[in-house]
Amino acid sequence: MTHTPPSTLGPRATQKLQTRQALLQAVLRLTEHQSLGGLSLREVSRAAGIVPAGFYRHFPDMESLGVALVEQSLGGLRTALRAVRVGLTESDEIARRSVEVLAREVRAQRDQFRFISRERYGGMQRVRQAIHDQLRLISEELATDLRSGDVTASSVLADWSEEDVRILTDMIVNHMTSTAAAIVDVPPGRPAVGHQVIATATTQLQLIIVGARHWLDPA
């Protein structure tokens, strides 16, 4: 009677998942000084501890591996950003806390974000597309939270057109990716530089918010 499919995976599937993660980790490690397109399938397989032919048990090619990496990385950031906004109504507060979360996330998953920065414009087509799609999702979720919900209570955004809100959130997301790239490039062991980067980014985001507040002002 105990015919429920095992909620805990068998040793077979577990081991496969581990190897898959080893492949993803290998790419993150190897892309510290070069881009995905500069890696060879053999190099990655070697670093993951399997033979080249074994690679095909997990991905049909390196581009697919890249797409999987994008979804794992940006998916995590997306939920973290969504979580930080619940209960906040002051856009100043949202700005400061969003930059904080971004900084924390980037420092915790440094090589994931280096990978994203690297491949956002530089990478292979499907990888770039995957990044683009994830960023659009983040932008749209931010737009929803800014237009509806408690946030609008203390905001001027209620009067804005959908189009204008999209323009605003696109800019904010672009600013976030620039910030992430800047944090990634901070030399390790120089936390002072990191603080400087975050302070600058926060100021810039506040300037955007001030602009948004006075957007519809009489000239």
Place this chain on the structure above:
Amino acid sequence: MTHTPPSTLGPRATQKLQTRQALLQAVLRLTEHQSLGGLSLREVSRAAGIVPAGFYRHFPDMESLGVALVEQSLGGLRTALRAVRVGLTESDEIARRSVEVLAREVRAQRDQFRFISRERYGGMQRVRQAIHDQLRLISEELATDLRSGDVTASSVLADWSEEDVRILTDMIVNHMTSTAAAIVDVPPGRPAVGHQVIATATTQLQLIIVGARHWLDPA
């Protein structure tokens, strides 16, 4: 007695320059669908019409070729941007005209800017450094024009600290690079999409300017 060095280069040097340009052009052509790190020296030499060994007559390696390409590309943009600001005093006008110049330049030198976008975060170390340096120059020149000169006459920036001006111009330059990347990604033969991108970028830049105007306002 006619010992002046020839102001017009001899056929020898001329031909060498042509081959050098052929190498640069070959890289621009080949990086449409992959990044510089994914190109092989042989591939580039072949596309330029020379034998692999001939490559070394011009560059010691591909990274150096990339640096040369960066300086040629961003050097042009830098002078074009500096030129467009002379005689302008209204920051609104500066914003609109800067985006115009950027868009014109990007469309005229599409593959150069695609290359810059590709390599800004994705590329090899020295290439990234070269891009970073050029962008910092652009940011500093903009800061100088905003602080001194006629511009300040109708601006609030006169009261700003150097640091704050740097923060502002850094953000503007980042916005420009995002815009350039977006324009490059516009599908060819869809000018309507291109107009949309430029309109969005202009609005975003104006929002930044509004923010700057009210930056020191009493809350």
Place this chain on the structure above:
DNA sequence: CTATTCAGCGAACAGGTGTTTACTGAGTGA
């Protein structure tokens, strides 16, 4: 006219590449 320079050539080198093939042997389901 003569001696020198040097951009580009052709061949060779040791080694890395993606992909296919047939295989092993532990994990699985009935």
Place this chain on the structure above:
DNA sequence: TCACTCAGTAAACACCTGTTCGCTGAATAG
């Protein structure tokens, strides 16, 4: 227990890679 699935293996395939070497022959300098 027993057939079968399938993650990982080992070897072979034809091909491309960066770099070096000595050579050519036209442009150059004196």
